Amino acid sequence: MVEALSGTPYQPVEWQIPIENVPEQLWDVIIIGGGPAGSSMAFHLARRKFRVLMVDMARFPREKVCGDCMITDVEPNLRAMCLSEEVRKQGMSLQGVTIFSPSRSHFTVSGDFVTLRRPVLDRLLAGKAVETGVIFATGKAVEMNVGEDEAVTVRFKDIDKTLQARIGVIATGAHLGLARKLGVVVTEKPSAVAMRCYVRSPGRTENLVLHYQKDILPGYGWIVPLGKDVYNVGCGHYLDEHHHLTMREYFKAFVAGSPLARRVMNGAEIISPARGGVLRCGLKGVRPLYRRSIVLVGETIGTTFTLTGEGIGQAMSAGVIAAACVGDALSTGDRGKLELYPSLLEAKLGPRHRGFEQAQRWVARPWLADFMARRIHQSRYLHSACVDLVANGRNPRRIYSIKAVLKSFWS
Ligand SMILES: Cc1cc2nc3c(=O)[nH]c(=O)nc-3n(C[C@H](O)[C@H](O)[C@H](O)COP(=O)(O)OP(=O)(O)OC[C@H]3O[C@@H](n4cnc5c(N)ncnc54)[C@H](O)[C@@H]3O)c2cc1C
Known part of the structure; x- marks a missing residue:
């Protein structure tokens, strides 16, 4: 059982059922992984009335090694799930x-x-998905495959049961086991x-x-x-x-x-x-789509930012984008809609990831990191660009670029 920092153990949630009890129906979507990416995607699909099964190998609330800090890009995702107030109430x-x-x-x-510890945050996110109609089960998925008819089958550890869905989702964070078996992993190294x-x-x-x-x-x-x-x-x-x-x-x-x-x-x-x-960063390392039946989302596909290591908000945003594509594919019966997913991800999240990579290249050189810290301290222009980055999630290229540095000398 996961311990709260006060020493009192967190009670396991009663709304996560054993995989053995999951009905053997054809699900619209099976999502493996109940972290921020999986829960956000599950919530948005359930809101559109799809039959969603989410499965996590851990019993919630579960521990997740993290800095427990949420930056601005988490807020709109929490608001969309009506969780902003609750997270603020329970966090700091x-x-x-x-x-x-x-x-x-x-x-x-x-x-x-x-800031809020991950067992608490992730319990809130998964709980909201369940409240919206998602069935949440405990089980370790060991294989996800696509059959002739394009239906997805999922096998679980230690039980003789195979579940089926029209679309499968891998939201297993930095665990690449399932993705590896599909051959979509381009870079193993985190x-x-x-x-x-x-x-x-x-x-x-x-x-x-x-x-x-x-x-x-x-x-x-x-x-x-x-x-x-x-x-x-x-x-x-x-x-x-x-x-x-x-x-x-x-x-x-x-x-x-x-x-x-x-x-x-x-x-x-x-x-x-x-x-x-x-951590898996930079929106790369694993392909986000397998055939037209399995979607990969969250840290599995590298949604965590380089330089800052912030990944909760980006994992949730990827969940929203994936839910929109999967929802459209299911409701129209046109699986071609899923092919938009990789380019939508790149268009919506890619530019900031490239910006963080550029900033990382600058900060990796100690003399340049020192120079930039002094410039940001001295220049009103660069300082307000930092405030804008923190408050509004702007692109770090607006700070870490030659043009920005030159501008900083006269504003
Ligand atoms: C040390 C550290 C510090 C960090 N600090 C921060 C921070 O302060 N702020 C921030 O925003 N981000 C931070 N991050 C990044 C952040 O933790 C991730 O970006 C985020 O958790 C990704 O969410 P996710 O839903 O994609 O994956 P996860 O949160 O990892 O969720 C994946 C889920 O899948 C489950 N799973 C895995 N394999 C299987 C399987 N085969 N079957 C069933 N279930 C499975 C796991 O149990 C897990 O619950 C940090 C990361 C690390 C390592």
Whole structure:
């Protein structure tokens, strides 16, 4: 059972049924994975009255290694699911982010961030899907296939039962098992590795803190306040040819090199062991469509942002796009509508992913990261572009480009 940070275990939800109890009917859609991508997609399809089965191998509420921080692109997705108020009520609102460069130049950008532990957030998201009509089951899918008639079959571990759907969805996050069997994986290697732990500490910080430290580049350390003196402290490293330390060593280097992290960690009570995970970023690595029957969505197809590692909002947005395409294909009987999905994804989410990749290339060079931190601190133009990025989800190219830097010298 997953423990809340107070030490009281979270009660398992009663609305997740064993896979054995799922009726053997032809489902409109079977979604494997009940994280933000799966739940958001399930909710939007159920709203259009499709018969949706969502299956997760974990019993909810489940743990998910994460920084537990939501940026602006989560908000419209929560609003669409009527969950914005509830998430804010259960989470904590932060008013800004302080970003440190390798030489500890720093700037603070005001903004609206909400932090909430993933077991709680994901329980809310899956619960809303269930409230809308989705059937949610526990089971580990081991194979998804397409038959002659284009129907999708799903097999599960340890039970002799095959379920069928008109369309199948893989929303299994960074787990690639199902996608691999379909041959849609282009790049096995994840984009980044990361590790986090929870601590209770008197060393205060009110803002979200990101530290792009020399020893960790390309990557960064974070301190995420969760309320009641509890912090999620972690660090991530993008896998390039300079990857030379273990994750624990990167974490140690972060704490040693960041005065704020030292303040929070010194004398802190460690309330959960450090746990690691991988990230798949840049909207690449796995093809989003298999034949005209299986759609892949969320972190499986790399929806997490490079540079910041934020992926909850993008996973949900991809779920919305996928739900629209699948819904149109099912309601018109024209599977050709699904072929629009990859290009719609690229058109709607791609430009910001490319912008974050460009920003990552700049920040990966310590001298350039320092130069940019100083420019952002000094230039009204660049600072307000940062505020706009945080508040309105603008493209980071508006900051990390030669044109923007030149402009920053006279505005
Ligand atoms: C250390 C770390 C820190 C992060 N910090 C942040 C952050 O602060 N903010 C942010 O926005 N993003 C953050 N991210 C990224 C974020 O966690 C992901 O982008 C997000 O969870 C992706 O959502 P998803 O629904 O695609 O996948 P997931 O949330 O991973 O959900 C996938 C689900 O599929 C299930 N599953 C997998 N395989 C099977 C199977 N075979 N059968 C049945 N079920 C299966 C899993 O149990 C899981 O519940 C972080 C990631 C890491 C690793």
